[in-house]
Amino acid sequence: xxxxxxxxxxxxxxxxxxxxxxxxxxxxxxxxxxxxxxxxxxxxxxxxxxxxxxxxxxxxxxxxxxxxxxxxxxxxxxxxxxxxxxxxxxxxxxxxxxxxxxxxxxxxxxxxxxxxxxxxxxxxxxxxxxxxxxxxxxxxxxxxxxxxxxxxxxxxxxxxxxxxxxxxxxxxxxxxxxxxxxxxxxxxxxxxxxxxxxxxxxxxxxxxxxxxxxxxxxxxxxxxxxxxxxxxxxxxxxxxxxxxxxxxxxxxxxxxxxxxxxxxxxxxxxxxxxxxxxxxxxxxxxxxxxxxxxxxxxxxxxxxxxxxxxxxxxxxxxxxxxxxxxxxxxxxxxxxxxxxxxxxxxxxxxxxxxxxxxxxxxxxxxxxxxxxxxxxxxxxxxxxxxxxxxxxxxxxxxxxxxxxxxxxxxxxxxxxxxxxxxxxxxxxxxxxxxxxxxxxxxxxxxxxxxxxxxxxxxxxxxxxxxxxxxxxxxxxxxxxxxxxxxxxxxx
Amino acid sequence: xxxxxxxxxxxxxxxxxxxxxxxxxxxxxxxxxxxxxxxxxxxxxxxxxxxxxxxxxxxxxxxxxxxxxxxxxxxxxxxxxxxxxxxxxxxxxxxxxxxxxxxxxxxxxxxxxxxxxxxxxxxxxxxxxxxxxxxxxxxxxxxxxxxxxxxxxxxxxxxxxxxxxxxxxxxxxxxxxxxxxxxxxxxxxxxxxxxxxxxxxxxxxxxxxxxxxxxxxxxxxxxxxxxxxxxxxxxxxxxxxxxxxxxxxxxxxxxxxxxxxxxxxxxxxxxxxx
Numbered sequence: 001x002x003x004x005x006x007x008x009x010x011x012x013x014x015x016x017x018x019x020x021x022x023x024x025x026x027x028x029x030x031x032x033x034x035x036x037x038x039x040x041x042x043x044x045x046x047x048x049x050x051x052x053x054x055x056x057x058x059x060x061x062x063x064x065x066x067x068x069x070x071x072x073x074x075x076x077x078x079x080x081x082x083x084x085x086x087x088x089x090x091x092x093x094x095x096x097x098x099x100x101x102x103x104x105x106x107x108x109x110x111x112x113x114x115x116x117x118x119x120x121x122x123x124x125x126x127x128x129x130x131x132x133x134x135x136x137x138x139x140x141x142x143x144x145x146x147x148x149x150x151x152x153x154x155x156x157x158x159x160x161x162x163x164x165x166x167x168x169x170x171x172x173x174x175x176x177x178x179x180x181x182x183x184x185x186x187x188x189x190x191x192x193x194x195x196x197x198x199x200x201x202x203x204x205x206x207x208x209x210x211x212x213x214x215x216x217x218x219x220x221x222x223x224x225x226x227x228x229x230x231x232x233x234x235x236x237x238x239x240x241x242x243x244x245x246x247x248x249x250x251x252x253x254x255x256x257x258x259x260x261x262x263x264x265x266x267x268x269x270x271x272x273x274x275x276x277x278x279x280x281x282x283x284x285x286x287x288x289x290x291x292x293x294x295x296x297x298x299x300x301x302x303x304x305x306x307x308x309x310x311x312x313x314x315x316x317x318x319x320x321x322x323x324x325x326x327x328x329x330x331x332x333x334x335x336x337x338x339x340x341x342x343x344x345x346x347x348x349x350x351x352x353x354x355x356x357x358x359x360x361x362x363x364x365x366x367x368x369x370x371x372x373x374x375x376x377x378x379x380x381x382x383x384x385x386x387x388x389x390x391x392x393x394x395x396x397x398x399x400x401x402x403x404x405x406x407x408x409x410x411x412x413x414x415x416x417x418x419x420x421x422x423x424x425x426x427x428x429x430x431x432x433x434x435x436x437x438x439x440x441x442x443x444x445x446x447x448x449x450x451x452x453x454x455x456x457x458x459x460x461x462x463x464x465x466x467x468x469x470x471x472x473x474x475x476x477x478x479x480x481x482x483x484x485x486x487x488x489x490x491x
Numbered sequence: 492x493x494x495x496x497x498x499x500x501x502x503x504x505x506x507x508x509x510x511x512x513x514x515x516x517x518x519x520x521x522x523x524x525x526x527x528x529x530x531x532x533x534x535x536x537x538x539x540x541x542x543x544x545x546x547x548x549x550x551x552x553x554x555x556x557x558x559x560x561x562x563x564x565x566x567x568x569x570x571x572x573x574x575x576x577x578x579x580x581x582x583x584x585x586x587x588x589x590x591x592x593x594x595x596x597x598x599x600x601x602x603x604x605x606x607x608x609x610x611x612x613x614x615x616x617x618x619x620x621x622x623x624x625x626x627x628x629x630x631x632x633x634x635x636x637x638x639x640x641x642x643x644x645x646x647x648x649x650x651x652x653x654x655x656x657x658x659x660x661x662x663x664x665x666x667x668x669x670x671x672x673x674x675x676x677x678x679x680x681x682x683x684x685x686x687x688x689x690x691x692x693x694x695x696x697x698x699x700x701x702x703x704x705x706x707x708x709x710x711x712x713x714x715x716x717x718x719x720x721x722x723x724x725x726x727x728x729x730x731x732x733x734x735x736x737x738x739x740x741x742x743x744x745x746x747x748x749x750x751x752x753x754x755x756x757x758x759x760x761x762x763x764x765x
Binding site for chain 1: 513713
């Protein structure tokens, strides 16, 4: 009970090693261990979230040492929410992906589950920790595992995509580490809360400014903010489906979380918006990212590629929103971490189902999908509408807060970019819907127009249904989430 | 593109230099890094953990959570090499060596295969007999290297050393065996299964000691909680916990070094290799 914050991270870590050992006893065992480990982690995350809602920030001291000496997990409302999100998605994806993994990498399945759990450990650890260097170590684990998993995907193209990702990812992580180094020299501490207190006295220092720029740049590279995004589309598009579905919704979102954490907890909003006054430039960067992502998505002819460019566009929303400099914008950005993870996850689940049945998702392969896979397409349409921002779905509400924040900050260009990108997304998704609905199946099928149902297995559909329900739920309760979780965190 | 790269490198370098303007002097005893936490560590470590080597105490106890994940990173690297390189496809041509005489048999039909045993062993076309001098020298050296590795692991708390270094030394002794004989000789002694199990077990020892502390009612990795389990001086338990953790690290690092070497030199085919 006392150790729940540690259990969130430890369950998949222990699970990974037991999966690795179980692979030598019986292959399928490693999958069930992974399933159990992520389930335990999700339950613990929900427990911690409940506790944090009622009792406030939960500080867990590793090895019992008091914070600046030892490492602490500091779980407040923001990371409690992200922890639930990450562990939940990791679990649901595992349920949905077992068949994809068996189809794509049958001989490496058990090693895949070991790697998968280590990746989840990295994400959860990054989210839970209250220590700057510990954050780096866990970023290292997420990165190493994701390089490997991406290289496992498409035989011809994924090794090169993974190589590009390694080069850029290593640069991003090194920038962050250099920034932490500068912070350590100037403050002598690695604990986030401690550093925040010490930084208050040395705000004018050039070393602190350098540390700030390096940390933020590193995180931007890792989250693929527009000019730094080049690695992302290929890496995510060519990864094996079972992994793409978890890396695409979570990796960038966790990095956005890290950015918010650095801004709010470590450097302080006061330092960023009053002392440095960089906000205008970064909001412009966000605007460019939104527009560039949206228009590059228009050029794609492959569904997976198109979705990866939409991720680039969504990163622009979150970075721009966080840097608007008011609590509405920041709330919108944080809410969008949750919503975008759900929407992207639903889209990639649907894509995974289609790939399972049809092997490819180039636009030319999508004809007749509404007839053949009605349930999958229902989930896909719902997630698509959410990305566009149609009201009952959650995508609308985060955009609503972002637009309100933009008006309050007087950043009309940001509001305009939001609306333009929503229109572009509408064009994009209706283009896909049109292909899937109106264009008939290939002639080889005897019946004209009505294709035979060839739906994905139940486990995959159940996962998609669950996430679709979550999209609606997050939309309906958006106000509650903002008022009970996000705004109390910001004040 | 090259020009752009140059500009970016210069800008980054400029930024780093700009940042150094406000840094405290090199080695300044009054700088925050030497006063804020270091004083605490220097004054309290020996009394709190009974480990004379401050570096080990900080790494394995105060920041043991970090070190645990560093070990997990090492494990990840080994697993990554296995996942990406290991080649399970059987080769087209098969070669077998008659061990007593050294005569080689070549099977062109992929269907025919022999079960290697004491008489015949499976081998590769490009195998070269290794040199008798190198073999003999390495044979003498390897046991001493291994004992030295154990010494380095065991002395982690008291002198420079510890699990990572000891593991690397032990792993290199095994790699030396693969270089001086061939990969098959090594893999006959330490099989792939053995290595994978050791890699996972090593990190499990680390995490397991932490979990044991949780079961005993403490925080994760709080070795002091293990006191009722060991019959010795309770004050010394933290040091023993660190030793246990170092042994786990050593095992994991040793196994992962060999996994990486074996998979890279034979391109995942696990044949004779280099």
